[in-house]
Amino acid sequence: MGKTLFEKIWDAHIVVEKENSPSLIYIDRHLVHEVTSPQAFDGLRMNNRSVRRPDLTIATMDHNVPTNNRTLPILDQTSAVQIQTLEKNCKDFGIQLFDINSPNQGIVHVIGPQLGITLPGSTIVCGDSHTSTHGAFGALAFGIGTSEVEHVLASQTLWLEKPKPFEIIVAGKRKNPHAVTAKDIILSIIKNIGTSGGNGTVIEYRGEGICDLSMEQRMTICNMSIEAGARAGLIAPDEKTFEYLRGRKYTPKNYESLVEYWKDNLKTDSDAKFEKKYTLHIDNIAPQVSWGTNPGMTCDVTESIPSPEDFSNGDQNQKKGAEQALEYMALKPGTPIIEIKIDRVFIGSCTNARLEDLIEASKVVKGRKLSPHVRAMVVPGSQMVKKQAEELGLDKIFTNANFEWRESGCSMCLGMNPDILSPGERCASTSNRNFEGRQGTGGRTHLVSPVMAAAAAIEGHFVDVREMDLN
Amino acid sequence: MISFKKIKTVVTPLDKVNVDTDQIVPKQFLKLVQKSGFGKFLFYNWRYDDQEQTKSDFILNNPRYKNSKILVAGDNFGCGSSREHAVWALQDYGFSVIIAPSFADIFYSNCFKNGILPIILHEKTVEKLQKESGDVEVDLENQMIATSSEKISFDIDSHKKKILLEGLDDIAQTLLYEKKISEFEKQSKIPSVL
Numbered sequence: 001m002g003k004t005l006f007e008k009i010w011d012a013h014i015v016v017e018k019e020n021s022p023s024l025i026y027i028d029r030h031l032v033h034e035v036t037s038p039q040a041f042d043g044l045r046m047n048n049r050s051v052r053r054p055d056l057t058i059a060t061m062d063h064n065v066p067t068n069n070r071t072l073p074i075l076d077q078t079s080a081v082q083i084q085t086l087e088k089n090c091k092d093f094g095i096q097l098f099d100i101n102s103p104n105q106g107i108v109h110v111i112g113p114q115l116g117i118t119l120p121g122s123t124i125v126c127g128d129s130h131t132s133t134h135g136a137f138g139a140l141a142f143g144i145g146t147s148e149v150e151h152v153l154a155s156q157t158l159w160l161e162k163p164k165p166f167e168i169i170v171a172g173k174r175k176n177p178h179a180v181t182a183k184d185i186i187l188s189i190i191k192n193i194g195t196s197g198g199n200g201t202v203i204e205y206r207g208e209g210i211c212d213l214s215m216e217q218r219m220t221i222c223n224m225s226i227e228a229g230a231r232a233g234l235i236a237p238d239e240k241t242f243e244y245l246r247g248r249k250y251t252p253k254n255y256e257s258l259v260e261y262w263k264d265n266l267k268t269d270s271d272a273k274f275e276k277k278y279t280l281h282i283d284n285i286a287p288q289v290s291w292g293t294n295p296g297m298t299c300d301v302t303e304s305i306p307s308p309e310d311f312s313n314g315d316q317n318q319k320k321g322a323e324q325a326l327e328y329m330a331l332k333p334g335t336p337i338i339e340i341k342i343d344r345v346f347i348g349s350c351t352n353a354r355l356e357d358l359i360e361a362s363k364v365v366k367g368r369k370l371s372p373h374v375r376a377m378v379v380p381g382s383q384m385v386k387k388q389a390e391e392l393g394l395d396k397i398f399t400n401a402n403f404e405w406r407e408s409g410c411s412m413c414l415g416m417n418p419d420i421l422s423p424g425e426r427c428a429s430t431s432n433r434n435f436e437g438r439q440g441t442g443g444r445t446h447l448v449s450p451v452m453a454a455a456a457a458i459e460g461h462f463v464d465v466r467e468m469d470l471n
Numbered sequence: 472m473i474s475f476k477k478i479k480t481v482v483t484p485l486d487k488v489n490v491d492t493d494q495i496v497p498k499q500f501l502k503l504v505q506k507s508g509f510g511k512f513l514f515y516n517w518r519y520d521d522q523e524q525t526k527s528d529f530i531l532n533n534p535r536y537k538n539s540k541i542l543v544a545g546d547n548f549g550c551g552s553s554r555e556h557a558v559w560a561l562q563d564y565g566f567s568v569i570i571a572p573s574f575a576d577i578f579y580s581n582c583f584k585n586g587i588l589p590i591i592l593h594e595k596t597v598e599k600l601q602k603e604s605g606d607v608e609v610d611l612e613n614q615m616i617a618t619s620s621e622k623i624s625f626d627i628d629s630h631k632k633k634i635l636l637e638g639l640d641d642i643a644q645t646l647l648y649e650k651k652i653s654e655f656e657k658q659s660k661i662p663s664v665l
Contacts, residue, residue, distance in 0.1 A: 015655045016648055021630045024648060028661040036554065038504035049642070052652075055663040064502060078502035085504045096665060122661045129553040129577060143577055145555035146506075147584035147641070155645045157652060161628070163576075195489055196547040199576060229550060231576050252662045261660065294489050294550075317488045317545055324487075414552075416498045423521070433551060435493040437516050 002269025004165040005236050006202045009140040009266075013123050015157055022159040028122035029139075030152050031108045032059040032095065034086040035416070036127030040150035041089040051093045052156045058117055059090050060098040062107045064416040067379050067406035070100060079417065093153075104249070106382020106408045109133040109350040113219065114384050116248030120237040120262045125152055130350045130432065132225040135234035136218035137241055138266050140202070142232040163231045166201035167274035168193075170209030172283040178360060179466040180285055182217035183352060183430070183449035185209065186224040187288035187298045189280055195296040198230030201276060204268060205235050209282045215244040216354040223351045224432050227295040236267045289337050289462055290434045290447040292325035297434070298447070299337065301464045307333035328436055329444050330424075337462050340446070341373075344427040345403075345457040346439070347450050348379030349413035352430035357450040358389050362397045363470045364454035370402040371460030377404045377419065379411040403457065415440050428456040473586025474638030475567055479608040482570075483530060483539040484601035490544055491551035492578060496560045509556055510563030541568040541609060543601045546594065549578025558585045568609045570616075572597050583631050586638065590616070590625045611635060 003011070016024035030053075037059075044050070051057060064079040066072075074080040083100065090097035098104040104111055109130055112118040118134045124141035125131060127149045134141035148158055168189060174180045190197075203225050210218065218235050225233025242259045245251050252258060286300035299306065308326065310333075312319035326333065331340070347353070347361055358380065370376055378398050380386035386408055389395060395405045412419040413431035421427055421443025430453050434445040448456065455465040500512040517529045525532045542561070548571040549557060558581045561569065567587055572594040574582075582589045588611055592600070600607070605619040611632060616623040634641065 015651050022628075024645065024651075026652070026655050026659065028659070029664065035501050039506045039555075042505070047640075047642070053663075055665050058664055076502075082502050082504055117664055119661060127553060127555075129551065143553040145553055145558070145577060145581035145584065147555060147581065151642050151645065154642045155652065156656075157645060157648075159630075159641070159645070195550060196573060196575070199547070199573060226551075229547065229575060250664050254662065258660065294491070320486075321488050414493075414498050416501060433491075433493070435491045435551060437497055438493050441497070441516060442521075 001273060002271040004268045004272045004274060005138065005204055005234060005266060006140065006165050009121055009123065010162060012121070022161045024157050025123060025160050027125050027152050027156055027158060028056060029117060029124040030057045031112055031124065031126035031131070032057060032149070033063055033108050033126070033128065034061045034082045035063045036146050037089065037149055038082065038085045039146050040153060041093065043150040044093070044153060049154045051095060051153045054094040056156060057095045057153070059086060059095050060105055060108055060111060061086055061100055063410045063414065065100055065409040066417050067409050067411050067419055070407055076418065103383050106384065107350045107353065107410055109223065110354060110381030110385065113137065113244070114248065114382060116245050116251035119245070120241060121266050125158065129226045130223050132230070132232050133219050133223040133350055135222035135225065135232050136215060137245070138234055138237035138262070140232055140234065143226065163200055163202045164275040166198060166203045166230065166276040168203050168205050169207040169279040170205060170282055171207050171279055172209055172281050173212065174282050174285070176466055178363070178470055179451060180287055181360070181449040181451060182213055182220040184285055184288045185280065185282055186221045187290065187295065187447065188285050190224065190228045190295045191288070191298040192280065193228055193278055195227060195294050196229040198225060198228035201230050203228070203230045203233040205233060210235055211238065214356060215240055216356040219354065220351055224295065227432055237262055287449060287452050287465055289452065291329065291331060291337070292322060293328055293434055293436050295432065295434060295447060297322065297325055301337050301452070301462060303337060305331050305333050305335045305337070338464065339461065341426070341461045342428045342456050343374060343425045344421060345374060345376035345453050346379070346412040346427055346429040346431060347453050348377065348381070348411050349431035350381065351432045352450050353379060353381030353385065355385050355388050357430065358385070358394050359392070361450040361454040362394045364451050364465065364468060365401045365403065365458065366397050368401055368458045370457055374457050374460055376457040377406055377412065379406045380408045382408045412439050414438060428453045428462065472638040472640050475586050475588050475611055475635045477608065477610045477612065478540050478567055479606050480538060480540045481536060481605070482541040482543045482600055482603055482607050483536040485530060485542055485544040486601060488545035489547045489550055492549055492554050492557040493551055495549065495557035496554065501554060501556055506559050508563060509560035510565070513560040513564045540566055541570065541607055542566045543597060544569065544571045546572045548574050550575040553577045555581045558582055558587055562587055570597060570600060583634055584641065586635065588635055592623065592625060596623060
């Protein structure tokens, strides 16, 4: 019987295999950031261990870096200590670090692909659940806890139980690809399969609707695999993948011979078997807006807030969850999405802060002004994205419309730096999680695409971006 | 590594589904660089109000559950962020067993690294356990939960059971495979980054 792409990558990385037990899997790339690594380095020190492969390990600081003027000192002392701790750990253990002043600094899942560190067919881990982003390149990439970070630093391996392969086919073509985006595809998938629909699996996204996407859009899809509970999400590499990585800073010297090998080996066999299947038809999907406190609580922009009864389909626990969510979000069933007013807009995060995201959002903003009662921030995913955007004049488009143009980092996606919502504030956000308090205690998050966030910023409430003239 | 064998306490019922790790430990407490002391931040926004006063309606603030070591929660517990701080907080607070109909993958794996036993039981059994008022015994060796009225067996992977029972140092065990790891590296097609 044939194998799925996931099974091929898994099999190619087995160091030790035992029956009815986890396998020891080799890790090709380890990305490290300041929040989930200090305790791991401490563990190494206590046991007098070294980092086995510093040459496969790359670090940056992204989660709690301020996104205002970089020449100023970091005011939050605990953040400053965490950042200094990463600097010291990288120095002590010989790890390449892109620090706060590096032109390569950025969100770890944005810089990996941009620098050519992410490669097809490789295994990639990071102490961050959105590591699934790198799956867009046909890599097996997943988030791990700090104990596992320490384990990889010490041994370059992990003991893992083999997840089950899950096939998601995205069929058809979007009618308006500038208004209905990759974010709307993945939110539609999560809405349908639920936030635990992917637990214990690795999703392979396939079909015409996936092939049509650019690499940056594919990253948005794979990024949110974890919001469906999946260990990882991946997409078979094609010419777009190989072209994207060609000639980047750390693209391997023997890249073309690797490409030839990948072309022959990195695809699911026609007779391979998936344990689970789901198909989404995208011909008629609408822009999506989340209304609750997990990404599965999402609906079309043309719809109204559902009643907990309708949402739960008879499941009492889901019904209670929806009631609690509506209370937290201060929303009433039956309210049309387009009548929901917003206070803040956040365009950023490892889901949607790449160059294409900013270009698309700028088309909505160009020649218009921010709604007077809204505060809007654009936080590029990396210093490189920021520079490229500025070369295209995007910063001027945003600042002319009264948006803030910031330095790169995770920022208000999780609010570990000063970029947070105040209690009760409502935000249209291009990030990945609408959990209670995620963007600030008492803050209310609605997940949307960059163009939907930009449109809401202009109008002061949600609008169907399909009805706007895009520049 | 911390080992786990057997405990007996009242259970704390947390009647919520999809409890994410942002709720278990909010982000403002992730800036610490050590592993200890996270217990006071556990379920912070549910335990404390804006003035940092305890909320009497939250289950952990009920004195009845003060010494409970068993948390019984709803479906998909620990979803979202990979932060191991969530497990450190549960452990530091005093929990050593978490029972739920399902767990998120990364959270489940993080538990075993910190001496916490996550147990998956059928939804109906979990609901029944949440109503249990007396002491409940959890025995890992025999994979058995005993309430005042019944015994419930549970499944666990034998490798993970061994790690918890013996409190094994994962890394030391792995490094015994040094030769295999080196052999793997010799034939790997993926080159170094630098």
